[in-house]
Amino acid sequence: MPEAHGTDEVSDARPGPIRVVIADDHALYRQGMAIVVELDGAAVVVGQAGNGGEVVDLCARLHPDVVLMDVRMPVVGGIEATSRLHAADPRIRILMLTMSDDESDLFEAIKAGASGYLLKDLPGEEVADAIRRVHDGQAIIPPGMAATLLQEFSRLSQAGSVPEGPEPTTLTDREVEVLRHVARGMVNREVADALGIAENTVKNHVRSILEKLHLHSRVEAAVYAHQQRLVPPDA
Incomplete structure (x- = not known):
């Protein structure tokens, strides 16, 4: 299991x-x-x-x-x-x-x-x-189960059944970078390695992203990123 x-x-x-x-x-x-x-x-x-x-x-x-x-x-x-x-x-x-x-x-x-x-x-x-x-x-x-969840959110997002959050302009450029990696399913350590920053810095960025966008989890953040087309559809 x-x-x-x-x-x-x-x-x-x-x-x-x-x-x-x-x-x-x-x-x-x-x-x-x-x-x-x-x-x-x-x-x-x-x-x-x-x-x-x-x-x-x-x-x-x-x-x-x-x-x-x-x-x-x-x-x-x-x-x-x-x-x-x-x-x-x-x-x-x-x-x-x-x-x-x-x-x-x-x-x-x-x-x-x-x-x-x-x-x-x-x-x-x-x-x-x-x-x-x-x-x-x-x-x-x-x-x-994570892949199934994201697929379902994406399907309903395309159908207009999931309300969109605030515009991504509320995020800094670095936060948008972090959000894109999160939407690809990367954990904090992987995001840190990809961006060349500390893992704790990634955690702070994730916290800020969730607060600014009024979201509760990375799952919701990933859905938001796809809604806003911050990542390619096949990412």
């Missing part, structure tokens, strides 16, 4: 253990995941919910840092719950839990405000690492 890779977002991480809520309609899975989450000591599970309605109410009281959200749950599904949570508190990072790496709801989940996807059969250490990464402001998407 491929390892989940991260991409930067603006971080609202708080000090102390990462406070996690788990939402899944299978009690045994929730209990097992709770053990996995707390195993390395970086996170603590502060609540569990069996459906989307419960998790929305729970998060309103507990204000967790990260929610592990099953895609398919009774009463209120994971995507609808993600949309409600993101609207109520955008600081909460939401990782969708799915059984399949070709999950058809990926695009809808990202649009709803999810910070990424976790495959349910990932090893425990990768789950813990993904929680730390998303808490630090990264988007977690398995490699096999």
Whole structure:
């Protein structure tokens, strides 16, 4: 199973253990995941919910840092719950839990405000690492799903179904360069090597790009770059 890779977002991480809520309609899975989450000591599970309605109410009281959200749950599904949570508190990072790496709801989940996807059969250490990464402001998407996501965004962009953001004139020339590389799927280290600058400088540029364009993740930034034709269509 491929390892989940991260991409930067603006971080609202708080000090102390990462406070996690788990939402899944299978009690045994929730209990097992709770053990996995707390195993390395970086996170603590502060609540569990069996459906989307419960998790929305729970998060309103507990204000967790990260929610592990099953895609398919009774009463209120994971995507609808993600949309409600993101609207109520955008600081909460939401990782969708799915059984399949070709999950058809990926695009809808990202649009709803999810910070990424976790495959349910990932090893425990990768789950813990993904929680730390998303808490630090990264988007977690398995490699096999990233291409599908970008293709779907590009298709809807061409059809006019994805609203365009501010003009790229709000960006500096260097930020446009960084954005072009991001849109090609390059990670910070690769962008730094390509442009001959420090990796931390790239991180600062990515943060500035997201803030200026009112975007939440590199995935959205990549879509924006293609919308604005900052990269060739076949890039």
